[in-house]
Amino acid sequence: MSTSPALRAPPRSFAHPEGIPGRAVGALLRRFNSGLNRAAVARLDPRPGERVLEIGFGPGHALELLSRRAGASGVAGIDPSQLMVRAAERRNRTRPPEERVEVRRGRAEQLPWDPATFSAVLTVNNLLFWEPPEAGLSEVRRVLKPGGRVLVAFHSTAARRLLATKGDPLDQLATLLGPWLRRVGLEPGPPEKVPTWSGAGLLFPATRSLA
Numbered sequence: 001m002s003t004s005p006a007l008r009a010p011p012r013s014f015a016h017p018e019g020i021p022g023r024a025v026g027a028l029l030r031r032f033n034s035g036l037n038r039a040a041v042a043r044l045d046p047r048p049g050e051r052v053l054e055i056g057f058g059p060g061h062a063l064e065l066l067s068r069r070a071g072a073s074g075v076a077g078i079d080p081s082q083l084m085v086r087a088a089e090r091r092n093r094t095r096p097p098e099e100r101v102e103v104r105r106g107r108a109e110q111l112p113w114d115p116a117t118f119s120a121v122l123t124v125n126n127l128l129f130w131e132p133p134e135a136g137l138s139e140v141r142r143v144l145k146p147g148g149r150v151l152v153a154f155h156s157t158a159a160r161r162l163l164a165t166k167g168d169p170l171d172q173l174a175t176l177l178g179p180w181l182r183r184v185g186l187e188p189g190p191p192e193k194v195p196t197w198s199g200a201g202l203l204f205p206a207t208r209s210l211a
């Protein structure tokens with residue numbers, strides 16, 4: 001359910017992937033969003049030793065890319081879908097302990113970590129499901145260390161489906177995101193549009209000030 005007139009209710013199987021439809025959606029997302037996930041992780045640029053969180057990891061492609069860059073023991077992910085969490089736990093069981101990411105079931109609006117835990121937070125095709133987006137962003141700010149960075153990424157197809165406004169969906173999303181970020185005390189950086197094989201994506205960075 002959306003809480004802003006600018007947003008549409010998301011398709012259930014994408015916002016809450018469970019059961020057989022959820023499995024099909026997971027396989028589709030993994031393929032369709034691979035280019036955007038790669039671009040988003042490259043832009044966030046997590047460094048070895050940093051603690052990094054991904055919110056709404058879904059089929060887990062970006063979690064894997066993050067763990068290759070930051071070192072798996074520094075990476076955590078949270079998602080409310082039991083299906084996605086179980087799949088991530090299964091993948092963890094096939095890895096040696098030092099290569100396991102921390103997986104939690106939960107929502108952006110209530111993150112189960114202490115203040116100032118992470119150096120960087122990533123969220124891909126996700127923030128428009130938060131109820132409302134500012135509640136999740138406020139939690140992102142809380143768990144970020146001073147000077148920490150966040151990257152919000154969205155695919156044009158997902159943004160078009162979720163925004164009730166006309167025009168370029170990525171421009172519309174960037175217009176909404178700037179004020180949302182500022183309202184919770186995050187400083188927006190310059191948004192960037194990137195081409196991917198499946199369309200286009202928005203990369204919108206922001207930072208928590210050092211104060």
Ligand SMILES: C[S@@+](CC[C@H](N)C(=O)[O-])C[C@H]1O[C@@H](n2cnc3c(N)ncnc32)[C@H](O)[C@@H]1O
Pocket residue numbers: 014015016017029030033055056057058059060078079080081084106107108109123124125126129130131
């Ligand atoms: C469309 S999928 C995107 C998955 C992945 N990030 C990608 O781009 O391929 C959306 C994911 O967000 C999760 N989700 C939905 N509401 C959420 C919330 N309030 N907080 C965190 N994750 C949420 C869903 O369970 C689902 O796994």
